[in-house]
Amino acid sequence: xxxxxxxxxxxxxxxxxxxxxxxxxxxxxxxxxxxxxxxxxxxxxxxxxxxxxxxxxxxxxxxxxxxxxxxxxxxxxxxxxxxxxxxxxxxxxxxxxxxxxxxxxxxxxxxxxxxxxxxxxxxxxxxxxxxxxxxxxxxxxxxxxxxxxxxxxxxxxxxxxxxxxxxxxxxxxxxxxxxxxxxxxxxxxxxxxxxxxxxxxxxxxxxxxxxxxxxxxxxxxxxxxxxxxxxxxxxxxxxxxxxxxxxxxxxxxxxxxxxxxxxxxxxxxxxxxxxxxxxxxxxxxxxxxxxxxxxxxxxxxxxxxxxxxxxxxxxxxxxxxxxxxxxxxxxxxxxxxxxxxxxxxxxxxxxxxxxxxxxxxxxxxxxxxxxxxxxxxxxxxxxxxxxxxxxxxxxxxxxxxxxxxxxxxxxxxxxxxxxxxxxxxxxxxxxxxxxxxxxxxxxxxxxxxxxxxxxxxxxxxxxxxxxxxxxxxxxxxxxxxxxxxxxxxxxxxxxxxxxxxxxxxxxxxxxxxxxxxxxxxxxxxxxxxxxxxxxxxxxxxxxxxxxxxxxxxxxxxxxxxxxxxxxxxxxxx
Numbered sequence: 001x002x003x004x005x006x007x008x009x010x011x012x013x014x015x016x017x018x019x020x021x022x023x024x025x026x027x028x029x030x031x032x033x034x035x036x037x038x039x040x041x042x043x044x045x046x047x048x049x050x051x052x053x054x055x056x057x058x059x060x061x062x063x064x065x066x067x068x069x070x071x072x073x074x075x076x077x078x079x080x081x082x083x084x085x086x087x088x089x090x091x092x093x094x095x096x097x098x099x100x101x102x103x104x105x106x107x108x109x110x111x112x113x114x115x116x117x118x119x120x121x122x123x124x125x126x127x128x129x130x131x132x133x134x135x136x137x138x139x140x141x142x143x144x145x146x147x148x149x150x151x152x153x154x155x156x157x158x159x160x161x162x163x164x165x166x167x168x169x170x171x172x173x174x175x176x177x178x179x180x181x182x183x184x185x186x187x188x189x190x191x192x193x194x195x196x197x198x199x200x201x202x203x204x205x206x207x208x209x210x211x212x213x214x215x216x217x218x219x220x221x222x223x224x225x226x227x228x229x230x231x232x233x234x235x236x237x238x239x240x241x242x243x244x245x246x247x248x249x250x251x252x253x254x255x256x257x258x259x260x261x262x263x264x265x266x267x268x269x270x271x272x273x274x275x276x277x278x279x280x281x282x283x284x285x286x287x288x289x290x291x292x293x294x295x296x297x298x299x300x301x302x303x304x305x306x307x308x309x310x311x312x313x314x315x316x317x318x319x320x321x322x323x324x325x326x327x328x329x330x331x332x333x334x335x336x337x338x339x340x341x342x343x344x345x346x347x348x349x350x351x352x353x354x355x356x357x358x359x360x361x362x363x364x365x366x367x368x369x370x371x372x373x374x375x376x377x378x379x380x381x382x383x384x385x386x387x388x389x390x391x392x393x394x395x396x397x398x399x400x401x402x403x404x405x406x407x408x409x410x411x412x413x414x415x416x417x418x419x420x421x422x423x424x425x426x427x428x429x430x431x432x433x434x435x436x437x438x439x440x441x442x443x444x445x446x447x448x449x450x451x452x453x454x455x456x457x458x459x460x461x462x463x464x465x466x467x468x469x470x471x472x473x474x475x476x477x478x479x480x481x482x483x484x485x486x487x488x489x490x491x492x493x494x495x496x497x498x499x500x501x502x503x504x505x506x507x508x509x510x511x512x513x514x515x516x517x518x519x520x521x522x523x524x525x526x527x528x529x530x531x532x533x534x535x536x537x538x539x540x541x542x543x544x545x546x547x548x549x550x551x552x553x554x555x556x557x558x559x560x561x562x563x564x565x566x567x568x569x570x571x572x573x
Contacts, residue, residue, distance in 0.1 A: 004093055005086045007031055008047060017146070019166075020050040024098065035084035035095075036072035045083060046098040048166075055092045064092055071167070074136055078129035080149060080165040099163050101152065104145035104213075112220060116251050119217035120280040122162055127210055127273035129164040134203040134269055134309045140167055141201065141311065143209030144190045145216065188229040189222045193261050196233040202308035204263035207272060211258025214276075218251070219244050223259065237261070250279045250295040257302045268305035275301040 002010045007030075010023040025047040030038045039045070054060050064085065071082045071094075084095035102110075114122065126148065133140060140147075149163040192208040195201055215223045223241035226232040241259050243252045254275055260266050267275065275298050281287060282295020520526055 003028075004047060004049070004091070005088050007084075008045065008086070008093075008095060010047060010049075014046065017166075019054060020048050023047045023049065025095075031084050031095075034068075036075075037081070037083040039083065044098050046080075046096045047086075048094045048096065050092040050094075052090065055090045061087070061092065070136065070138060074133060074138055074167055076129050076132040078125045078162055078164055079132065079167065080163045082167075096165070099149040099151050099165075101150045101160075101163075104148040104150060104162065104217075107150055108145060108216070108220060114217045116218055116246075116248055117280045117284050119214060120251060120254075120276045120283075122160070122217065123210060123214045124273045124276035124280070125162050126164060126213070127269045127276060129162075130203070130206045130210065130269035131273060133167060134206070137309055138167060139201070139203050139309055139311050140164070140206050140209075141195070142166060142187060142190070143206050143213060144187050145213060148213075188232040189224065191233065191236060192263070193237050194263055196236055201311040202263060203269065203305065204266045204308055205311075207258050207266045207269060208263075210269070210272060211255050211266075214251075214258070215241065215255050218247055248279075248283045250283060250298050253299050254279060254302065257299070263308070264304055266304060267302040268308075271301055271303050271305075 004010055004025065007028055008025050009028055010025050012024050014022045014024050016022070023046070025045050027039045027041060027043045027045055029041055032038075050060075064087065068085050071085065075081055080099060081097045082094055083097065086093040086095065113119075126143075130140065130143070143164075147164065147166045149165055150160045151163050152159045152161050190209045190212050192201070192205040195205055212222055224232060224235040224239065226235060241256070243256075247255070254272070258266055258272065278291075278301060279295045279298055282291040282293070282298075284291075287295070
């Protein structure tokens with residue numbers, strides 16, 4: 001979660017567009033008096049965070065703050081309400097009501113086109129929202145299905161209520177810093193011809209977008225398609241839309257009138273809403289003859305807007321007109337015509353100062369218009385300390401110096417031989433002074449003189465050697481350039497545990513040793529040798545055991561023999 005300001009907390013992104021990202025957010029505390037809706041803690045809202053290029057443009061930021069009251073008071077049942085505006089550093093965000101429903105573009109792709117009656121009623125509600133915004137001098141300029149949210153149940157198309165959004169974005173994006181980059185604010189598939197040509201725009205651009213949206217609701221696609229934006233704009237300027245077979249004639253009359261190339265021939269948003277409801281009543285299955293007749297005469301309801309709402313911040317009328325040549329006025333007796341509309345632009349005659357090219361040459365005593373100020377008084381034109389005829393004017397020198405100061409410093413590699421920081425001064429040893437002759441000890445009178453205070457800044461003259469000029473060591477040859485070290489390979493151990501590299505090496509060697517032992521045991525006669533060795537060991541152990549038993553018995557038998565012989569032998573024969 002990311003806090004926005006002190007009152008809101010972003011939870012998860014809901015979608016991304018050309019101007020920013022929409023987040024699901026939660027209100028942490030009630031908003032102040034500067035917000036249109038105070039809200040309460042825990043309430044879920046939608047926050048659109050503008051992109052960095054918009055937030056970093058000072059014109060957008062100033063317009064963001066200046067249009068706060070206009071955006072907050074723009075309320076209508078078919079307009080997503082703007083609750084608050086947040087400015088935090090380089091972050092600009094609009095806090096709006098959260099609409100839990102899909103946009104019209106996604107609904108069209110999932111469910112297909114609308115019926116003519118449903119498309120007319122849905123577009124009529126959008127036209128109501130446009131009429132309310134035009135009354136507040138706000139022009140949307142980017143009307144398309146992606147900017148229309150559907151509130152209500154998707155299972156009941158009749159209960160869907162369109163909610164027009166991004167009014168604030170379209171108004172904020174119209175800044176001088178952005179219009180220099182983008183020739184128009186909008187989407188090429190829904191842009192009006194006057195927007196594509198850069199002409200002054202009014203509320204008629206929204207009516208043109210409503211006509212394209214109505215065409216797409218009935219057919220499932222816009223009336224003009226193309227591979228590139230340039231092809232789309234060219235078709236908006238030159239081609240006329242063709243009537244599809246499933247569009248009733250009264251509904252096509254409304255679409256054709258909205259898609260007129262001339263903005264003055266398009267109806268107002270209020271008249272468009274009234275005409276669409278009339279058409280929806282007359283083309284339905286339960287329409288009466290009177291309603292059907294009223295639908296056939298819908299052209300009478302599509303009157304143009306007598307005072308369309310202009311887009312603020314545009315150049316006034318006539319600003320793009322070509323430059324006209326001023327008429328020349330001849331003097332009496334010169335034989336020049338009083339007015340010549342095809343004449344070239346004339347230049348005022350040059351009037352010089354006193355001298356050969358002075359006022360007598362131009363016929364006027366007024367001073368000549370000079371590009372640079374005149375020379376200081378008392379400066380000779382070509383001698384003394386002033387500049388000569390071939391030397392630059394003092395003001396030219398000052399302008400050149402100012403221009404040099406404004407140039408950026410260029411960073412270039414410096415030759416080590418020319419670097420004064422690498423030259424170390426080497427002083428030669430001072431010449432040895434001759435030994436001074438032994439002087440007798442001073443007399444008492446001289447000793448008293450020495451004890452007297454000396455006059456300040458008057459030291460006794462001493463014989464000092466003349467200072468030798470400082471000599472510098474000749475420049476050393478440049479040191480050999482070291483080869484750059486190869487970039488250090490990044491290991492897979494981001495934690496960098498001490499000793500882990502050695503431990504991994506030991507574990508790898510143990511694993512290799514175990515693998516070798518397994519291979520030797522399975523693919524060599526080592527098991528037979530092991531059995532033979534074990535049998536030999538058992539036999540040897542048995543033989544040693546028997547020998548030890550025999551020796552033990554022999555020792556026991558030797559101990560049982562009598563040690564003392566009898567002293568008298570028995571008598572013999």
